Amino acid sequence: MLIKNILEIDDIFNSSKGKVIAITTHVNPDGDGLATALALYYCLKNVYSANPYIIMDSSYPTFLDFLNYKDCKITSFMKFKEEINKIDLLVVLDCHEEDRVDTDTKIFSLTEKVLVIDHHIAKEDSMKENYFYYIDSDAVSAGLMLHRIIRKSKITNYISRQAESSKNQNTSFLKDYVDCIYTSILNDTDNFVNSNAKKETFLVVAELIEWGLETHKVVNPFLNRKSILYYKYIGEVLSTISLNDNMKIVSYYSTLKMLKNNNQTLDSYSKMMRWTKGAFDVDVQVLFQEHENNLWKISLRSDLYDMSKIAHHFGGGGHIKASGFQIIGNFESIKQTVIKYIESQIS
Numbered sequence: 551m552l553i554k555n556i557l558e559i560d561d562i563f564n565s566s567k568g569k570v571i572a573i574t575t576h577v578n579p580d581g582d583g584l585a586t587a588l589a590l591y592y593c594l595k596n597v598y599s600a601n602p603y604i605i606m607d608s609s610y611p612t613f614l615d616f617l618n619y620k621d622c623k624i625t626s627f628m629k630f631k632e633e634i635n636k637i638d639l640l641v642v643l644d645c646h647e648e649d650r651v652d653t654d655t656k657i658f659s660l661t662e663k664v665l666v667i668d669h670h671i672a673k674e675d676s677m678k679e680n681y682f683y684y685i686d687s688d689a690v691s692a693g694l695m696l697h698r699i700i701r702k703s704k705i706t707n708y709i710s711r712q713a714e715s716s717k718n719q720n721t722s723f724l725k726d727y728v729d730c731i732y733t734s735i736l737n738d739t740d741n742f743v744n745s746n747a748k749k750e751t752f753l754v755v756a757e758l759i760e761w762g763l764e765t766h767k768v769v770n771p772f773l774n775r776k777s778i779l780y781y782k783y784i785g786e787v788l789s790t791i792s793l794n795d796n797m798k799i800v801s802y803y804s805t806l807k808m809l810k811n812n813n814q815t816l817d818s819y820s821k822m823m824r825w826t827k828g829a830f831d832v833d834v835q836v837l838f839q840e841h842e843n844n845l846w847k848i849s850l851r852s853d854l855y856d857m858s859k860i861a862h863h864f865g866g867g868g869h870i871k872a873s874g875f876q877i878i879g880n881f882e883s884i885k886q887t888v889i890k891y892i893e894s895q896i897s
């Protein structure tokens with residue numbers, strides 16, 4: 551069922567004292583999904599006195615290592631299950647399809663109640679009647695949606711208590727919280743460049759600053775701190791740029807070999823498309839990233855056409871302007887299939 555009033559979510563969290571709450575996000579956890587998971591973790595633990603876990607099967611990405619994740623219980627589903635066999639509440643962030651979570655889908659069968667917080671366009675056929683959905687495709691990030699809930703919760707008592715006593719240890723998580731929500735916004739607006747950055751976005755950032763956010767302490771490690779081999783690797787990827795026959799679709803690719811030669815990991819794929827974002831003379835941008843031998847992740851960008859429809863066709867999902875999907879197979883034939891399909895949809 552769809553949640554209309556976000557106070558219902560505060561009620562759900564308020565009844566979570568001492569309960570096992572699992573938090574998860576989508577495959578290839580990013581600066582929105584994972585940072586929001588951390589932010590929710592801090593709140594559930596410190597404000598609602600719950601027993602939260604972040605469940606993800608991929609390893610924690612280095613590009614988010616400036617966030618305080620070491621104090622959080624982050625575990626794979628396999629390890630989690632050795633300890634615990636029942637989940638009171640599962641919160642799925644930045645994703646609403648069961649088969650897109652970054653963990654074993656068996657997690658849903660261990661769970662009493664499922665709450666989804668997401669800002670992707672709702673795929674109704676993948677929604678379950680007995681799950682709680684808070685979905686808003688106008689929201690800039692899942693992190694901002696979480697903040698809408700948290701700012702109305704009893705966290706405000708903690709903040710005023712902090713104002714009374716700066717030594718109050720209970721509020722030290724707030725700094726970690728604001729860093730995470732800000733990261734989610736930076737991630738999904740591409741540092742306030744995207745058209746989704748609106749009045750609410752800036753009002754929330756202003757509030758985060760009131761709550762203790764120091765913006766440069768997040769922006770610099772998140773966007774700028776890279777090794778020189780990273781830039782060499784980017785150069786190699788950009789040198790693969792090619793155009794389709796009518797010059798309106800640009801595509802480029804990254805292989806596992808390029809990563810290895812430049813001492814990079816899969817994390818270096820993150821935010822790759824920002825390098826071609828400003829190209830004004832193409833209508834669609836396509837990036838092919840090799841994740842495993844013959845497993846390709848394809849990202850789509852366009853200001854003119856609905857990319858989520860194209861991603862859905864190939865079993866993926868996303869936003870109108872930015873979406874993605876995966877295909878297994880030989881690169882040349884995948885590229886041909888994908889470009890041909892896009893051509894058929896935009897002509």
Ligand SMILES: [Mn+2]
Pocket residue numbers: 582583644669690691692738
């Ligand atoms: Mn997001």
